Amino acid sequence: MPNKDERSFKMSSRNRILRLSRYKNAVLRLKSLNFVRIFSDNLADATSVTASQVRKDFSIFEIRGNRRGGYNADELLNQLNNVLGKDKLREFIMVGVGNIGRALMRYPGFARSEIKITAGFDIDQTKHAPDSDMPVLPMEELANYVRKNKIELGVLAVPDFSAQEVFEIMAKAGIKGILNFSPIRLHSDKNVVVSNLNLETEFENLIYFVNTGTVPAEE
């Protein structure tokens, strides 16, 4: 839990949070161009939304600017990072060290961010590497590792036939949020938030819009 008040948590749609991530990325880019003040119009242009939408989103998270002076770039970045939980390091375990799992463990894009995958778990003992600096451990050690290291987040990247079973192992171990790359759609109960990312579905979506010659709405 971040240090902010419970009051500041708003029930928000997935799309709104996705936009906040994009604003954050745009602010990073504008800052690298030495912007000190950023206007809602700047962010609107950079992320292809309306300026009204930007101000509305900010307003919902009580991100306040300066009438006439826009938003201070540093402050804005801080506030967005705060909402997105980038105020401190977030540690993940990777469950399933196959193609996708291994790729994510090595993904350099996380290096600059506050996201870190600290260990992998797999049933295949040929993949085990307990002494690596990013260790791969047997599934049996998952619960213990999660407890000892106070891990709350995990990525699930196992084949379809074991997804449900592995989900339950993770939930039982106390994992609170799972990013699910398996092709099985998992349903979150009260205790675990699940975010499903189905690769085949993403490909199918692109194929549809290419076939029809239409353009999908911006996410």
Added chain:
Amino acid sequence: MPNKDERSFKMSSRNRILRLSRYKNAVLRLKSLNFVRIFSDNLADATSVTASQVRKDFSIFEIRGNRRGGYNADELLNQLNNVLGKDKLREFIMVGVGNIGRALMRYPGFARSEIKITAGFDIDQTKHAPDSDMPVLPMEELANYVRKNKIELGVLAVPDFSAQEVFEIMAKAGIKGILNFSPIRLHSDKNVVVSNLNLETEFENLIYFVNTGTVPAEE
């Protein structure tokens, strides 16, 4: 282009198409349980939407059932596959054969589907493997390969600093649809459909919903 009439193409939202993919996956599962007739209520349960939503989605794509008898499982699967372009093999090139690119090239989930990555391209010559059955070729050969093999679709998985440049190479070569895994948001012009999938953003989204203890709406 699929064999269907232009008239049958509806301008549709990304979310609607994502739901069609899910219905399709649910139908596959129900068929494997020997279902012959499928009701809108069955799909509603299986995909966590309302039965009204299912019928509305079908109605928009002129997928017709039988009053009283629901939808014939085989017919329904066919019609959904048709809309989603799974009526024939779709060939992709992979541009950027790093962690993510390689993982997708080897992803077994595509084997059963009508999605195939036929070749990879990379500037790093240590990655080149022109004689492999899934060849990795130099970037210089991309345009030629695309033309010769009539490729329309591609995955972009290069680092941020080269994303824009590589996008333009792909567009110029005649690629019509790009699934973009790079952290740079690309914008589609009239000629190329771009679908952006930002991994960091997906992680941030999960983190937000775990932190706030709220549950994201079903996509």
Added chain:
DNA sequence: TAGATTGTTAATCGATTAACAATC
């Protein structure tokens, strides 16, 4: 036929946008 389910229309809900008063 009687009963159940579709297909579609109308009602509702939520998200986006426009407009503008507040104010820096």
Added chain:
DNA sequence: TAGATTGTTAATCGATTAACAATC
């Protein structure tokens, strides 16, 4: 101060849901 931009309210738009007549 005059002018420009925010923050918020009201209007619009689009997507979801409810309801029910059509019909198998």
